[in-house]
Amino acid sequence: MARHLITSAIPYINGIKHLGNLVGSQLPADLYARYLRARGHEVLFLCATDEHGTPAELAAKKAGKPVAEYCAEMHKVQEELANGFRLSFDHFGRSSSPQNHKLTQHFAAKLDEAGLIREVSETQMYSPEDGRFLPDRYIEGTCPNCGFDSARGDQCDNCTKQLDPVDLINPRSTISGATNLEMRETKHLFLCQSQMRDRLAEWIDSKADWPVLTTSIAKKWLFDGDGLQDRGITRDLDWGIPVRKGDEDWPGMEGKVFYVWFDAPIEYIACAQEWEEAGKGSDWQRWWRTDAGADDVRYTQFMGKDNVPFHTLSFPATILGSAEPWKLVDYIKSFNYLNYEGGQFSTSRGRGVFMDQALEILPADYWRWWLLSHAPESNDAEFTWENFQSSVNKDLADVLGNFASRVTKFCRSKFGEVVPEGGAWGERESALVEELKGKLAEYEAQMEAMEIRKAAASLRAIWVAGNEYLQEAAPWATFKEDPDTAAMQIRLGLNLIRLYAVLSQPFIPDASAQLREALGVQEAEWPQDLETDLQRLAPGHAFTVPDVTFRKIADAEREEWQERFAGVR
RNA sequence: GGGCCUGUAGCUCAAUUGGUUAGAGCAGAGCGCUCAUAACGCUUUGGUUGGGGGUUCGAGUCCCUCCGGGCCUACCA
Numbered sequence: 001m002a003r004h005l006i007t008s009a010i011p012y013i014n015g016i017k018h019l020g021n022l023v024g025s026q027l028p029a030d031l032y033a034r035y036l037r038a039r040g041h042e043v044l045f046l047c048a049t050d051e052h053g054t055p056a057e058l059a060a061k062k063a064g065k066p067v068a069e070y071c072a073e074m075h076k077v078q079e080e081l082a083n084g085f086r087l088s089f090d091h092f093g094r095s096s097s098p099q100n101h102k103l104t105q106h107f108a109a110k111l112d113e114a115g116l117i118r119e120v121s122e123t124q125m126y127s128p129e130d131g132r133f134l135p136d137r138y139i140e141g142t143c144p145n146c147g148f149d150s151a152r153g154d155q156c157d158n159c160t161k162q163l164d165p166v167d168l169i170n171p172r173s174t175i176s177g178a179t180n181l182e183m184r185e186t187k188h189l190f191l192c193q194s195q196m197r198d199r200l201a202e203w204i205d206s207k208a209d210w211p212v213l214t215t216s217i218a219k220k221w222l223f224d225g226d227g228l229q230d231r232g233i234t235r236d237l238d239w240g241i242p243v244r245k246g247d248e249d250w251p252g253m254e255g256k257v258f259y260v261w262f263d264a265p266i267e268y269i270a271c272a273q274e275w276e277e278a279g280k281g282s283d284w285q286r287w288w289r290t291d292a293g294a295d296d297v298r299y300t301q302f303m304g305k306d307n308v309p310f311h312t313l314s315f316p317a318t319i320l321g322s323a324e325p326w327k328l329v330d331y332i333k334s335f336n337y338l339n340y341e342g343g344q345f346s347t348s349r350g351r352g353v354f355m356d357q358a359l360e361i362l363p364a365d366y367w368r369w370w371l372l373s374h375a376p377e378s379n380d381a382e383f384t385w386e387n388f389q390s391s392v393n394k395d396l397a398d399v400l401g402n403f404a405s406r407v408t409k410f411c412r413s414k415f416g417e418v419v420p421e422g423g424a425w426g427e428r429e430s431a432l433v434e435e436l437k438g439k440l441a442e443y444e445a446q447m448e449a450m451e452i453r454k455a456a457a458s459l460r461a462i463w464v465a466g467n468e469y470l471q472e473a474a475p476w477a478t479f480k481e482d483p484d485t486a487a488m489q490i491r492l493g494l495n496l497i498r499l500y501a502v503l504s505q506p507f508i509p510d511a512s513a514q515l516r517e518a519l520g521v522q523e524a525e526w527p528q529d530l531e532t533d534l535q536r537l538a539p540g541h542a543f544t545v546p547d548v549t550f551r552k553i554a555d556a557e558r559e560e561w562q563e564r565f566a567g568v569r
Numbered sequence: 570g571g572g573c574c575u576g577u578a579g580c581u582c583a584a585u586u587g588g589u590u591a592g593a594g595c596a597g598a599g600c601g602c603u604c605a606u607a608a609c610g611c612u613u614u615g616g617u618u619g620g621g622g623g624u625u626c627g628a629g630u631c632c633c634u635c636c637g638g639g640c641c642u643a644c645c646a
Contacts, residue, residue, distance in 0.1 A: 050646070053645075053646065054646090055645065055646070056646095124644080133644090135644045135645065136644050137645055138645085153644085162570095162642075212573090213640095216573050216574075217573075217640090217641070219573090220573065220641070221641090221642090224642075224643095229643060231643070232644075235644085259644090260645095260646065261646070264646085305574095305641080306641080307646085309643075336639080336640080337639085374581075374582090378574090378575085378582085379574075379638095379639080380639055380640080384580090384581095387580075387581065387595085390581095390595060390596080391581090391594090391595080395595095397608085398606075398608060398609080402605055402606050403609085405605050405606060405608085406604050406605030406609075407604080407605085408605095409605060410604040453582075453583090457583090457593075457594075461593095467608095467610070468611095470609075470610090471602070471609055471610040471611085474604085476602090476603070477602090477604095479604095490604090493604095548606060550606085551606075552606065
């Protein structure tokens with residue numbers, strides 16, 4: 001029994017996330033958290049909404065609401081969707097929480113004390129009409145290189161040349177279209193990450209077991225060109241955490257806020273405080289402070305590859321630089337992207353399936369199974385409706401659902417809705433137990449290693465073993481000559497359903513609960529010894545035939561959905 | 570431009586890090602079963618591992634080169 005801290009990258013507040021976002025962090029993190037809990041470990045699984053930054057302000061403006069109100073509403077929406085997908089966060093916090101305000105300001109003060117903050121004066125594009133400084137990508141104009149008229153301030157989408165906004169010909173604000181942009185001087189705080197390069201590099205080098213995707217991105221940032229650069233950690237925005245040095249004002253920084261990527265990871269820690277304050281637990285420091293017990297904690301982060309630099313470099317720089325005993329991450333599981341039907345998911349064009357729409361169409365387990373069993377681990381993966389339909393129908397409806405159905409219905413018709421008595425295990429049953437032991441060990445090993453696709457395949461193989469056994473044992477034939485043996489066979493079948501419900505819980509929690517309810521079992525104890533675990537449902541135990549566990553997706557539905565989610569929301 | 574990842578059966582993916590005859594699932598074909606959600610089981614077809622060259626007793630794996638796909642490149646988050 002160990003203690004596991006698990007965090008999923010925190011989703012940005014502006015809008016509902018698509019399935020690619022879901023499978024890139026929250027869903028695999030949930031799988032892992034559920035598995036570890038099932039194995040009896042103590043788990044703290046945290047997530048939150050990431051609420052600061054320019055896009056949040058603009059989205060609120062577009063919605064005609066004060067940004068605080070907008071974020072509160074969207075937080076609620078995201079929380080409900082997380083519940084809908086059965087994401088088992090111990091707390092779903094907010095990066096705008098008072099706890100995070102305080103902690104972020106605290107970290108800034110500590111970093112300043114350590115001499116890791118410097119002030120930098122620079123000039124940035126300001127739009128008087130919008131009343132704000134414009135991030136590079138909110139400026140468009142004609143590309144000086146190729147003449148493309150919608151080149152963004154950071155890069156031209158046509159010729160891919162990297163640009164500086166001042167290079168653009170006829171620059172305009174993408175927010176208002178204003179063209180009267182001007183360069184204004186502004187002062188910002190920079191985190192001196194460059195001073196910490198060697199420490200960070202040494203730390204990354206010590207993580208030989210991390211996914212290549214994680215370490216290669218980190219190393220690229222550490223060593224590319226001039227190496228790790230200092231990074232601005234403040235912005236000229238209204239919505240955010242005010243720049244303060246702990247409890248004190250920060251002279252010259254009035255009216256500025258911390259950069260969202262500075263405060264967002266700190267929310268992982270603040271979230272534990274929110275968790276405690278919400279009355280869901282106690283002693284948050286035990287999870288986060290190595291001087292308060294967190295040395296015994298194994299901390300695992302889940303994220304999409306775009307988040308890797310912030311989790312391997314910026315956030316560790318914040319923690320190490322503070323010179324305080326905060327817990328550093330032990331393992332970073334990163335993911336590639338999920339594409340949609342030969343292209344990318346697109347939030348702006350409404351291409352692909354979004355979390356709310358997914359749940360309107362089918363229950364969470366259907367999505368959880370497909371997404372996890374096709375997680376983009378080694379490569380970008382692709383969602384297609386045909387693949388989704390065939391996976392769900394074959395794996396869930398035929399292999400697992402139908403197994404539960406055939407066993408319970410046969411039992412009902414021959415013995416009634418009660419675990420039948422009689423007969424004793426023979427060679428075939430012993431062989432099955434041995435086979436299952438091997439497959440279970442494999443499943444467990446893959447879950448421990450967070451090899452998600454492989455874990456799904458192993459679980460499926462365990463389901464298949466039940467069908468193979470049933471076919472060989474053929475209780476429908478045995479029953480005619482030897483009802484006692486048939487009773488034994490079907491008793492084992494019923495116990496297999498229970499076993500499957502327990503083992504499948506991390507992937508498909510609702511189906512697991514439904515099957516256990518039908519079988520009349522409350523517990524979901526992870527198997528210790530399959531010989532005894534497969535005899536837990538004893539003769540005389542009552543059950544009911546479950547409703548269809550997973551229904552099939554018809555061709556017509558699939559076609560309709562294909563059409564519906566092709567684009568333009 | 571630079572860096573990283575990637576290309577394996579019609580489709581989605583493996584291959585214990587250089588070691589026998591490259592394996593699974595789906596789809597296809599054949600057979601069996603009749604308890605079950607027209608479900609299940611068994612057998613089987615299918616590969617010049619993107620092309621070319623090299624190193625090696627031995628290459629899907631290492632090197633070079635060409636072709637294709639993807640990501641990152643620091644002010645979106």
